[in-house]
Amino acid sequence: MAIADFEEIFFHIGGFGRFQLSLFVVSCVVNIFMSAVYYGQIFMTLTPPHWCRPPPEVSSLNLTTDEVKLLTLPRTTQHSSEYDSCVIYDVDFVEIVTSNETWPNASWPTTTCANGWSYNYSLYYPTITSELDWVCDEDWRPVMAQSLFFVGSMFGSTAFGWAADRWGRLPILVLANVVGAVAGMASAFSNGFIIFVIIRFIVGMTYEQHYSIAYVLMLEYVGKEYRTLLANTPILLFLTASNCALPWIALAIGDWFFLTLAMYAPLLFSILFFCMVPESARWLISQGRVEDTIKIFERAADLNGKILSQEVIQDFRAYGEKQAAIAEGQGRVSVLDLLKTPVLRKRFLILGLMWIVMTLAYDGHMRNTENIGSNAFVSFTVLSIVELPADIVVIFLMEWLGRRYTTVVSLFACGFAGLAIMLVPEDNSNTILTLAMVGCFLITMAINVGMQYQVEVLPTVARSQGMGTIQTVTFCAALSSPFIVHLSKYGYFLPYLVLGILTFVGGTVCMFLPETLGENIPNTLEDGETFFTNQGFCFNPCKRKRKNETEFVAEQTEVTRF
Numbered sequence: 103m104a105i106a107d108f109e110e111i112f113f114h115i116g117g118f119g120r121f122q123l124s125l126f127v128v129s130c131v132v133n134i135f136m137s138a139v140y141y142g143q144i145f146m147t148l149t150p151p152h153w154c155r156p157p158p159e160v161s162s163l164n165l166t167t168d169e170v171k172l173l174t175l176p177r178t179t180q181h182s183s184e185y186d187s188c189v190i191y192d193v194d195f196v197e198i199v200t201s202n203e204t205w206p207n208a209s210w211p212t213t214t215c216a217n218g219w220s221y222n223y224s225l226y227y228p229t230i231t232s233e234l235d236w237v238c239d240e241d242w243r244p245v246m247a248q249s250l251f252f253v254g255s256m257f258g259s260t261a262f263g264w265a266a267d268r269w270g271r272l273p274i275l276v277l278a279n280v281v282g283a284v285a286g287m288a289s290a291f292s293n294g295f296i297i298f299v300i301i302r303f304i305v306g307m308t309y310e311q312h313y314s315i316a317y318v319l320m321l322e323y324v325g326k327e328y329r330t331l332l333a334n335t336p337i338l339l340f341l342t343a344s345n346c347a348l349p350w351i352a353l354a355i356g357d358w359f360f361l362t363l364a365m366y367a368p369l370l371f372s373i374l375f376f377c378m379v380p381e382s383a384r385w386l387i388s389q390g391r392v393e394d395t396i397k398i399f400e401r402a403a404d405l406n407g408k409i410l411s412q413e414v415i416q417d418f419r420a421y422g423e424k425q426a427a428i429a430e431g432q433g434r435v436s437v438l439d440l441l442k443t444p445v446l447r448k449r450f451l452i453l454g455l456m457w458i459v460m461t462l463a464y465d466g467h468m469r470n471t472e473n474i475g476s477n478a479f480v481s482f483t484v485l486s487i488v489e490l491p492a493d494i495v496v497i498f499l500m501e502w503l504g505r506r507y508t509t510v511v512s513l514f515a516c517g518f519a520g521l522a523i524m525l526v527p528e529d530n531s532n533t534i535l536t537l538a539m540v541g542c543f544l545i546t547m548a549i550n551v552g553m554q555y556q557v558e559v560l561p562t563v564a565r566s567q568g569m570g571t572i573q574t575v576t577f578c579a580a581l582s583s584p585f586i587v588h589l590s591k592y593g594y595f596l597p598y599l600v601l602g603i604l605t606f607v608g609g610t611v612c613m614f615l616p617e618t619l620g621e622n623i624p625n626t627l628e629d630g631e632t633f634f635t636n637q638g639f640c641f642n643p644c645k646r647k648r649k650n651e652t653e654f655v656a657e658q659t660e661v662t663r664f
Contacts, residue, residue, distance in 0.1 A: 105414070105421040108384065109326060109622050114414050115399050117325020118332070119406030124378050125320040130336040131371075132279070132313035137344035138365035139282055139309050143251060143302065144469060145352040146289070146362055147244035148478060150226035152237055154190035154215035163199050173198075173205055176212055188238035190215060214238070225477060227356040230298065243295055248469075248584040250299045254306025255577035262311035263570015267435075271382045271566065272375065275315040279372030282308035286366025290359045310573045312369070314553075318565065321557050322384055323402070326620065330500045333554045338493035345486035349479035384562040384625060390430065392422035428626055435627065437567040440560070443631045449559050452615055454572045456509070457556075458579040459608030460549045463516060465583040466601045467542045470590065481535065485542045492546035500551060504619040505558070506612065509551045513609030516544035520602030524595045534594070541598070545605070558618035561630035 105111065115121070156174045165173065173195055175185040191206065192213040198205050221232045230236070236243040258278075266274040285304040292298035317336075321329055355361045380402075386395045396415055403410040440450045471481040499508045519541040526533045560568040589596035616634035624630040 105417045107622055108387075108421075108425075108625060111399060111414075111418055112325040114408060114410055115403040116406035116408050118328045119402075119408075121402035121405040122320070122324050122328075122332070125316070125323055125380075126332055126336065128375060128379055129313075129316050129320045129332075130340045132316045133336045133341040134344045135279065135282075135369050135372075136313045137341055137348055138368075139286065139305065139312060141345060141348055141468070142286070142362070142365045143248055144482075145348065146229060146358045147231050147236070147247065148226060148229045149231050149237060149241070149244070150229065151222040152187050152219045152232070153185055154188070155217045155220045156190065156195065157217055160195050163196065165199075176206070176208065176210075187219075188215060189213065190217075225479075227353065227358070229358040230292065233358070234295070236295075245584040245588050247295075247299050247302050249581045251302045251306035251309070252577040252580040252583070254303035255309045255580075256306075256574045258307030259310050259570040259573035259577065261307070261570075263437075263566045263568075263573075266311070266315060266566035266570075267385070267564070271315045271319055271385060272379055274311060275319075275379065276372050276375050278308040278312040278315070279369045279375075282312050283366050283369035283372075286369065287363055289366075290362035306577075310577075311570070312372075314569065314573075315566070316375075316379070317553065318557055318569075319379060319382055321554070322382055322562075322623070323380070326622065329554065329558075330497055334493055334497045334500075334550055337550060338490065338497075342486060342489045342493060345489065346483050349482050353479060382562075384623075387422045387425050388563050388625075390426040392419055392426060395422055425625060428628075435563045435567075437564060437571045439627055440564055440568050440630075443627070445632075445635060446561075446627070446630045449615065449630075450568060450572075452611055453552075453556055453559060453568075454575050455611050456552055456608055456615070457572050457576040459513065459604050459611075460545065460552050461576045461580050462583050462586070463513075463520075463541075463545045463601045463605050463608075464549050465580060466586050466597055467538060467545060469584065469587045470538070470597050484535065485539060488539045488543045489546045492543045493550060496547040496550045499547070500554070501619065504617045505551050505555055506615050506617045509548050509555070509612045509615070510609045512544045512548040512551070513605045513612060516541050516548065517602045517605035517609065519544065520598040520605065523598040526595075528594045538598070541601070548605075548608075555615065555618065558621065558623055559616065559630070559634075561624040561627055563626060564630075 153171060153175055156170055160170060160174065163170075171185055174190050176189060176191060178184045178186050189212040191210045193210050197203075215238065219232075219235055219237060221228075226232075231244055234243075262274050262278055282305055285301050285308070289298065289301045289305065292301060317333070321333055324332055351364070352361050355364060380398045381394070383395045383398055386392070386398075396419060399418070400410055400415075402408075439446075441447045468482070468485060471478055471485055496508060496512075503511070519537050523534055523537050526537065528534075556569050556572065557565065586597050586600050589600070618634065621634060624633045
């Protein structure tokens with residue numbers, strides 16, 4: 103029986119077994135890495151509660167800490183119990199206290215914190231923000247550092263994506279993790295803003311490729327009936343658990359220097375991936391390396407307890423040589439080829455806009471935890487826990503509703519949750535946190551679908567470059583994410599207003615994506631242009647899935663005869 107499509111090889115080597123399990127383990131590990139690389143900076147740059155340090159002579163007055171604050175600090179508003187973090191009364195405190203004058207007096211003049219700041223570490227720990235006094239007029243520095251992380255990601259996604267299509271997925275996977283580990287640990291030794299943002303830029307360059315290549319490799323080596331489950335389980339179990347644990351690991355370590363080393367050093371273990379992860383079979387075929395692909399399949403069949411007959415090997419060799427000839431005829435494929443034909447161009451642009459919206463919404467929801475409730479660690483953990491049911495629900499919805507409907511419904515509902523926060527009074531923090539949890543739940547669902555959507559829509563010959571370009575554009579837009587969160591300084595609801603509008607736009611655009619449930623992954627540019635084109639706007643993926651399941655059983659029966 104001749105092999106007409108790459109997916110047919112899984113009938114012979116197994117769609118999931120010990121071979122695929124090793125890839126699954128690697129995907130789980132890199133999800134732990136992702137938590138540190140992406141969210142680590144939040145806990146490196148947290149801003150502990152702070153106030154202006156009084157002049158040295160105040161210490162001679164034998165006042166308690168509360169009395170000193172009462173004497174020297176104005177309130178944020180006339181009837182507020184909170185002290186202003188960035189100004190201090192500009193009077194002679196010793197003279198006022200010794201003269202028995204009534205204090206404080208709201209009419210006293212104020213000035214900036216000329217003597218520096220004092221920090222409250224009862225619920226926090228020393229961070230680079232408190233160590234270098236990036237507060238008040240300098241509070242833009244942590245925001246800028248987070249934005250420059252995305253600038254690095256913008257350049258890195260393009261460079262690493264091109265390199266992965268040129269030299270292979272596996273070496274770039276290891277390189278991205280090793281560079282991220284070295285640069286991440288170097289962050290701990292930063293003693294100034296310039297060196298810190300340069301290093302964060304380098305760490306940002308490795309983000310996305312340090313885990314997405316493992317994600318793509320795993321999906322390429324499993325049968326299509328297992329894709330959704332295996333794509334989401336590492337996120338469900340390991341990314342969510344890592345996110346929940348990260349705040350408490352930070353608190354337990356209690357210092358940003360040692361926290362940084364602890365977060366990034368494990369990435370060095372990625373060197374072991376050379377022993378655990380095979381090169382992409384689809385990429386090898388596109389490079390004409392059919393015999394290397396066959397060796398991988400022979401190993402996979404052996405690990406999975408299957409017998410790969412010489413007849414099947416010969417059939418696949420013929421298929422691989424044909425695909426290699428097609429790839430050679432196309433010449434060196436670049437991301438620009440995704441824009442040359444109308445169908446691929448439309449899908450590529452929609453995927454790009456979808457990822458811009460989802461990244462801004464997801465990042466905004468998670469980063470804004472510092473501004474929700476009274477404890478940033480609890481808020482971050484609560485929103486991270488919400489990802490657990492979202493990861494579970496999306497697995498079933500993707501197989502029931504399909505990719506498109508799940509994405510569209512999730513984005514629209516997330517938009518409603520964000521806009522609803524505008525109707526909640528600022529002092530009702532529990533309701534705001536609840537709506538934020540709903541928004542985080544929904545955007546987590548959408549982004550999980552989005553990760554799989556790219557792999558299933560973009561053809562193999564340009565997949566890494568296409569995904570890299572999408573991420574480059576996404577990270578260019580994500581530069582604004584920390585500044586969207588910073589809008590909470592002017593109104594608690596403003597970040598959610600912006601994110602709500604964005605997700606509505608994203609949901610509308612995603613209605614024009616194809617449904618890929620139960621479909622083969624496209625390999626060539628021609629596949630990418632012709633796959634899924636027989637679908638109408640109201641295409642029912644459930645009906646197609648039942649048909650594919652019937653065909654799958656029939657094909658397995660046919661294979662058994664041989």
